Amino acid sequence: xxxxxxxxxxxxxxxxxxxxxxxxxxxxxxxxxxxxxxxxxxxxxxxxxxxxxxxxxxxxxxxxxxxxxxxxxxxxxxxxxxxxxxxxxxxxxxxxxxxxxxxxxxxxxxxxxxxxxxxxxxxxxxxxxxxxxxxxxxxxxxxxxxxxxxxxxxxxxxxxxxxxxxxxxxxxxxxxxxxxxxxxxxxxxxxxxxxxxxxxxxxxxxxxxxxxxxxxxxxxxxxxxxxxxxxxxxxxxxxxxxxxxxxxxxxxxxxxxxxxxxxxxxxxxxxxxxxxxxxxxxxxxxxxxxxxxxxxxxxxxxxxxxxxxxxxxxxxxxxxxxxxxxxxxxxxxxxxxxxxxxxxxxxxxxxxxxxxxxxxxxxxxxxxxxxxxxxxxxxxxxxxxxxxxxxxxxxxxxxxxxxxxxxxxxxxxxxxxxxxxxxxxxxxxxxxxxxxxxxxxxxxxxxxxxxxxxxxxxxxxxxxxxxxxxxxxxxxxxxxxxxxxxxxxxxxxxxxxxxxxxxxxxxxx
Amino acid sequence: xxxxxxxxxxxxxxxxxxxxxxxxxxxxxxxxxxxxxxxxxxxxxxxxxxxxxxxxxxxxxxxxxxxxxxxxxxxxxxxxxxxxxxxxxxxxxxxxxxxxxxxxxxxxxxxxxxxxxxxxxxxxxxxxxxxxxxxxxxxxxxxxxxxxxxxxxxxxxxxxxxxxxxxxxxxxxxxxxxxxxxxxxxxxxxxxxxxxxxxxxxxxxxxxxxxxxxxxxxxxxxxxxxxxxxxxxxxxxxxxxxxxxxxxxxxxxxxxxxxxxxxxxxxxxxxxxxxxxxxxxxxxxxxxxxxxxxxxxxxxxxxxxxxxxxxxxxxxxxxxxxxxxxxxxxxxxxxxxxxxxxxxxxxxxxxxxxxxxxxxxxxxxxxxxxxxxxxxxxxxxxxxxxxxxxxxxxxxxxxxxxxxxxxxxxxxxxxxxxxxxxxxxxxxxxxxxx
Numbered sequence: 001x002x003x004x005x006x007x008x009x010x011x012x013x014x015x016x017x018x019x020x021x022x023x024x025x026x027x028x029x030x031x032x033x034x035x036x037x038x039x040x041x042x043x044x045x046x047x048x049x050x051x052x053x054x055x056x057x058x059x060x061x062x063x064x065x066x067x068x069x070x071x072x073x074x075x076x077x078x079x080x081x082x083x084x085x086x087x088x089x090x091x092x093x094x095x096x097x098x099x100x101x102x103x104x105x106x107x108x109x110x111x112x113x114x115x116x117x118x119x120x121x122x123x124x125x126x127x128x129x130x131x132x133x134x135x136x137x138x139x140x141x142x143x144x145x146x147x148x149x150x151x152x153x154x155x156x157x158x159x160x161x162x163x164x165x166x167x168x169x170x171x172x173x174x175x176x177x178x179x180x181x182x183x184x185x186x187x188x189x190x191x192x193x194x195x196x197x198x199x200x201x202x203x204x205x206x207x208x209x210x211x212x213x214x215x216x217x218x219x220x221x222x223x224x225x226x227x228x229x230x231x232x233x234x235x236x237x238x239x240x241x242x243x244x245x246x247x248x249x250x251x252x253x254x255x256x257x258x259x260x261x262x263x264x265x266x267x268x269x270x271x272x273x274x275x276x277x278x279x280x281x282x283x284x285x286x287x288x289x290x291x292x293x294x295x296x297x298x299x300x301x302x303x304x305x306x307x308x309x310x311x312x313x314x315x316x317x318x319x320x321x322x323x324x325x326x327x328x329x330x331x332x333x334x335x336x337x338x339x340x341x342x343x344x345x346x347x348x349x350x351x352x353x354x355x356x357x358x359x360x361x362x363x364x365x366x367x368x369x370x371x372x373x374x375x376x377x378x379x380x381x382x383x384x385x386x387x388x389x390x391x392x393x394x395x396x397x398x399x400x401x402x403x404x405x406x407x408x409x410x411x412x413x414x415x416x417x418x419x420x421x422x423x424x425x426x427x428x429x430x431x432x433x434x435x436x437x438x439x440x441x442x443x444x445x446x447x448x449x450x451x452x453x454x455x456x457x458x459x460x461x462x463x464x465x466x467x468x469x470x471x472x473x474x475x476x477x478x479x480x481x482x483x484x485x486x487x488x489x490x491x492x493x494x495x496x497x498x499x500x501x502x503x504x505x506x507x508x509x
Numbered sequence: 510x511x512x513x514x515x516x517x518x519x520x521x522x523x524x525x526x527x528x529x530x531x532x533x534x535x536x537x538x539x540x541x542x543x544x545x546x547x548x549x550x551x552x553x554x555x556x557x558x559x560x561x562x563x564x565x566x567x568x569x570x571x572x573x574x575x576x577x578x579x580x581x582x583x584x585x586x587x588x589x590x591x592x593x594x595x596x597x598x599x600x601x602x603x604x605x606x607x608x609x610x611x612x613x614x615x616x617x618x619x620x621x622x623x624x625x626x627x628x629x630x631x632x633x634x635x636x637x638x639x640x641x642x643x644x645x646x647x648x649x650x651x652x653x654x655x656x657x658x659x660x661x662x663x664x665x666x667x668x669x670x671x672x673x674x675x676x677x678x679x680x681x682x683x684x685x686x687x688x689x690x691x692x693x694x695x696x697x698x699x700x701x702x703x704x705x706x707x708x709x710x711x712x713x714x715x716x717x718x719x720x721x722x723x724x725x726x727x728x729x730x731x732x733x734x735x736x737x738x739x740x741x742x743x744x745x746x747x748x749x750x751x752x753x754x755x756x757x758x759x760x761x762x763x764x765x766x767x768x769x770x771x772x773x774x775x776x777x778x779x780x781x782x783x784x785x786x787x788x789x790x791x792x793x794x795x796x797x798x799x800x801x802x803x804x805x806x807x808x809x810x811x812x813x814x815x816x817x818x819x820x821x822x823x824x825x826x827x828x829x830x831x832x833x834x835x836x837x838x839x840x841x842x843x844x845x846x847x848x849x850x851x852x853x854x855x856x857x858x859x860x861x862x863x864x865x866x867x868x869x870x871x872x873x874x875x876x877x878x879x880x881x882x883x884x885x886x887x888x889x890x891x892x893x894x895x896x897x898x899x900x901x902x903x904x905x906x907x908x909x910x911x912x913x914x915x916x917x918x919x920x921x922x923x924x925x926x927x928x929x930x931x932x933x934x935x936x937x938x939x940x941x942x943x
Contacts, residue, residue, distance in 0.1 A: 044701035045857045047897050058896045064701050086893030090862040123886055128869055151855065175865035177855030
């Protein structure tokens with residue numbers, strides 16, 4: 001441990017800590033910086049995190065300085081603030097200050113730092129600036145504005161060190177230096193949008209989010225990416241019922257600070273035209289009041305003969321399906337559905353968020369032929385919750401002519417076969433638990449209002465329980481979780497899931 | 510003392526065919542190497558060089574032997590670089606050393622490598638010095654053929670390879686870590702320190718980078734001993750130094766003199782004073798990156814590290830630029846500011862933006878569009894650059910800029926008056942050259 005004094009405050013940190021981190025601890029806020037990033041190597045180029053260390057003649061950058069026992073450090077004295085203000089001024093002299101048309105405005109390092117320790121009068125005339133290329137498409141997801149760039153090299157280091165793809169580089173030198181990709185090279189890897197996140201200014205912006213919304217109008221909800229079994233922790237940025245973008249949320253146990261580009265566009269399905277908006281009975285749009293009767297007419301009063309679950313649904317919903325089934329079989333859907341290529345960073349081959357959840361509740365999946373056989377051997381109405389098992393021809397054949405209740409989100413083959421179609425909520429429209437590939441239970445929370453007259457799935461399932469005459473239909477999600485906690489042998493109350501999730505028993509399953 | 514008494518480095522500059530190995534050997538060459546490899550231990554060589562007081566001749570003046578001592582003891586893989594990327598404006602001494610006496614530097618290189626137990630050395634030659642690459646390569650080839658390089662040198666079991674590397678013309682690659690990056694094949698820009706190259710340099714292994722002149726001094730020191738070397742110079746500035754003198758003096762060129770010689774003596778006895786019709790106005794004494802001194806101040810200076818430091822400037826590389834009264838100081842600083850603006854690697858912000866900004870303001874002044882506030886702004890920009898960057902290029906721009914304003918402010922002020930400026934007539938149309 002090293003004991004040091006920062007701005008008169010004594011703190012103790014482990015040996016090997018960088019002075020930058022020690023200063024953050026002591027000050028309660030980070031030193032001004034652009035190039036420092038905890039997950040990337042030290043570049044030391046923005047020069048903003050200058051501090052005064054007693055006994056050293058020159059100011060030094062904290063990010064490239066290790067702590068030493070007995071160090072006395074000043075981060076807010078006149079000499080330091082004067083230097084960092086001047087360096088900020090250097091960052092800004094050739095900046096276009098086109099904040100009114102910049103997507104980064106509102107979450108921009110230059111804006112924030114100018115407000116925090118700038119506030120000087122500009123000394124540069126407009127026609128004196130260095131002009132560089134603007135709005136260059138450098139890949140399928142990212143646009144580059146070279147004028148706005150402060151050359152912190154975070155994106156370069158990200159592509160070199162995290163993805164190992166090396167698309168980005170700095171070209172030319174002096175104040176003609178600019179970020180770019182080599183001729184014929186596109187910034188086209190599955191993590192390219194992370195460069196937009198780590199860009200401290202508006203140099204790299206996402207093509208998807210570009211000009212869609214001013215960031216200060218966005219509201220945030222914490223969620224879990226439904227794109228694959230990794231379960232990256234995310235933030236849903238939304239406004240007025242519409243999702244504008246997904247951003248990674250720090251979880252060192254799962255995704256660190258990153259998420260993949262495929263995951264970022266999963267929100268698009270929430271706003272697709274093919275969403276189911278109203279309950280449908282025998283192909284005709286109806287309303288929820290007609291649902292209990294319609295379902296009862298199919299014979300569900302005496303329970304369903306078979307329930308087919310799906311790895312796209314939450315753990316609570318899977319649990320309720322089991323309760324609803326009673327002695328009837330619950331099948332987990334198709335093993336071969338929703339698979340893709342896996343990469344070495346985050347993306348998993350399993351493109352469903354909760355296949356582990358099925359396993360946790362002992363619900364088994366099967367091949368199309370096996371599921372078809374199960375369907376054929378089951379008597380009575382069939383409840384299908386999510387997924388699209390009828391996309392498999394053998395399953396579709398087995399399902400045809402049967403009495404089917406389908407709870408889903410989009411028009412698909414299964415919805416087409418169902419007598420009663422009930423619009424459920426998508427992940428961004430409800431709260432629930434996904435179990436990721438490592439068996440980690442993580443909670444996602446509702447961000448936006450549900451589409452049309454769609455309902456939270458637990459409510460729909462509770463309603464179906466009432467139709468079947470079951471007494472213990474939950475009155476709330478909380479109540480459902482209370483029953484679920486012992487069912488999976490969890491010693492953690494599922495109504496109190498920690499922010500970073502947890503693995504029941506602490507072991508990776 | 511006659512001038513030939515203290516020719517250590519330049520003794521063979523006039524030697525016919527002095528660049529050839531046979532001639533060098535006939536003059537006693539490679540004697541020091543034989544002695545060093547057969548009868549001295551590496552640490553003894555380091556001690557002799559440390560004791561001699563030899564300081565880095567590239568500009569910073571850091572004691573060479575001390576630098577060698579920073580290599581962690583017992584490092585299995587050490588690299589040695591001879592920095593011949595001589596690109597400091599006004600400096601052209603290393604080029605003489607390599608052109609007229611390449612074997613002297615090569616012998617010094619081999620001894621230095623032995624002292625730090627390096628197995629591979631690079632001689633990094635400035636790209637513009639194309640012919641020097643051939644000359645040095647020829648010397649290296651001769652040395653290999655004679656058994657001074659390669660495996661089992663002189664039967665001592667010591668192996669060393671030397672690679673002559675041609676730079677691509679960037680000033681910043683003369684900075685030692687920029688140079689290492691350049692050889693590694695990545696962008697030639699300085700690295701953040703720590704770690705210092707003596708601990709983690711080329712391929713992250715201990716690496717020593719020495720200037721040509723420093724290395725070239727080593728054979729003489731080995732032959733004659735530290736005490737003999739210390740007889741020249743002052744207490745803290747030991748030995749002799751090459752000065753490359755440009756400007757309208759009677760005898761411009763490269764001179765070797767003991768450190769500590771009064772400038773007045775050097776100026777009159779060696780340079781022969783100013784050329785016909787010219788008067789001394791100022792001197793940039795150690796290459797373009799050091800503060801300028803007006804004639805009145807430099808005339809009272811001695812040419813050694815401490816005296817020049819006390820006078821407010823630096824010995825630097827010994828690239829002495831003599832400025833006549835007929836020169837427009839603002840024009841000169843514009844040339845220098847263009848140089849630093851052009852050569853800044855652009856990696857860290859104060860230098861990237863500051864050098865360009867200084868250049869713009871000076872150009873604006875010279876176009877006659879400046880105001881009094883612009884002179885203050887120059888100083889403001891300098892404050893935002895000095896001492897805040899990864900490498901000294903930023904300081905190298907600030908030092909002349911500040912000193913030009915400080916010492917020749919009236920010439921700057923003349924440009925912001927409404928009437929046409931008085932003073933020297935520029936040789937170039939105002940504001941047109943970059």
